[in-house]
Amino acid sequence: MLEQLLAAWLPQQRWFGGKGRPIDSVSVDADVELGPGLRHLIVAVWQDGSRDRYQLFLGVRDELPDRLSHALIGIYRDKYHYDAAHDADRTSWLLTGMAHGTTAEGLRLRHTPGAAIDTSPRSLVLGAEQSNTSLVYGDAYICKLFRRLIPGVNPELEIVSALAARNAPHIAQPYGWIETDLDGTPTTLAIMQEFLSTANDGWALALASVRDYYGIPDPAPAPWETAPADPNPVTAANAGGDFSAEAHRLGAATARIHVELARAFPTATVQPPEIKRMAEEFRRRLGRAMAEAPQLREHAEEIETVFQRLDEVSVDVPIQRVHGDYHLGQVMRTTTEWIILDFEGEPGQPLGERKALSSPLRDVAGMLRSFDYAARHLLAGHPEAGRLEPRAADWSARNRAAFLDGYAEGGGQIGGAQEPLLRAFELGKAVYEVVYEARNRPAWISIPLAAFGARPA
Structure with a gap:
């Protein structure tokens, strides 16, 4: 049969x-x-x-x-x-x-x-x-x-x-x-x-930038050998690995898409009591995540502090249709512009949830996490990961900042009451990633764990 x-x-x-x-x-x-x-x-x-x-x-x-x-x-x-x-x-x-x-x-x-x-x-x-x-x-x-x-x-x-x-x-x-x-x-x-x-995948372009940045020869016999401190250290600003102009353009394109989505579909607002319920859900997810990935416990206080800041939000927060699964693998660079693909939402979620209104900062947080992954992807298991980590942090920080600047210039709202929500979305995503890597790629768990620090959103 x-x-x-x-x-x-x-x-x-x-x-x-x-x-x-x-x-x-x-x-x-x-x-x-x-x-x-x-x-x-x-x-x-x-x-x-x-x-x-x-x-x-x-x-x-x-x-x-x-x-x-x-x-x-x-x-x-x-x-x-x-x-x-x-x-x-x-x-x-x-x-x-x-x-x-x-x-x-x-x-x-x-x-x-x-x-x-x-x-x-x-x-x-x-x-x-x-x-x-x-x-x-x-x-x-x-x-x-x-x-x-x-x-x-x-x-x-x-x-x-x-x-x-x-x-x-x-x-x-x-x-x-x-x-x-x-x-x-x-x-x-x-x-x-x-x-x-003829377009290029955003993830591939970002990784090429990271490779260029890490591959700059050091004043040492071999590229990956420890070298004396360089009096004129190379940074992402003067290296061939600079990606910040593209990150800025991508931020502006993301904001324009969010503006168009808000015009094409109904919008709403979320009131402070619902934001507080959202914070409680973040905390519940963190508790479940720590039970599965104990590495999160040493960061619990910092993460809780971020989630608690949502309790201080006292204004309504706009929500709308969003991408829902936004990262560097969902964008393509043509000769003239960034193109955003795959508006299906997060795979595996019920259709109703994938169509539900949400804060556009959810997409912004997803892209910020993607920059971190691009920066540290090549360090997983690398023998010189410790020495290269500052370069990874620098590459990520510059491109995160450029993306956020572009997003603001393109009409996106990220300041004021939005800032605590953006940070909560980002750390909530990182908590999920820690659990995912613990289950599937333990060697990569250091990538999302690097998200927990005192840096601003």
């Missing part, structure tokens, strides 16, 4: 969310024939009494070319069944369907109003993703297939469409989407946007 093949194949896929747990059953909830040798499946997977649903473009061939052998699911009824997302001969249907607004048995392919889609490019699967699958069509489009399905409109489609309608800057233009009804709710299956073929 096809379900048996899927039960064996699904746990091997990087986007499958139930790894490490036995599968109780697999069933095909929906099966739509899209054309010769191409079907769209919605597959229900039961594990530990709970159900997750995944989508699959299923290819069927009498013979399977070698180029598709890695996508094989299995042989069923004397035919090869495989993941057709990897088959450029089949995925052209998606491009054509969006261009023409095709509907097939409840599967709806749509294009952004006014968008003209070139249907000639062939697709190629990007290989780095963990939870979705993205198809790049030539150098024009990137189509993200959401593998695990959650009923509802995806926040990224909702946000990018609204911003594009306002001609907002700093986004990748949307071209189309695919949707169906799941549990009676319109549900996003895929989004197609502009492919930034």
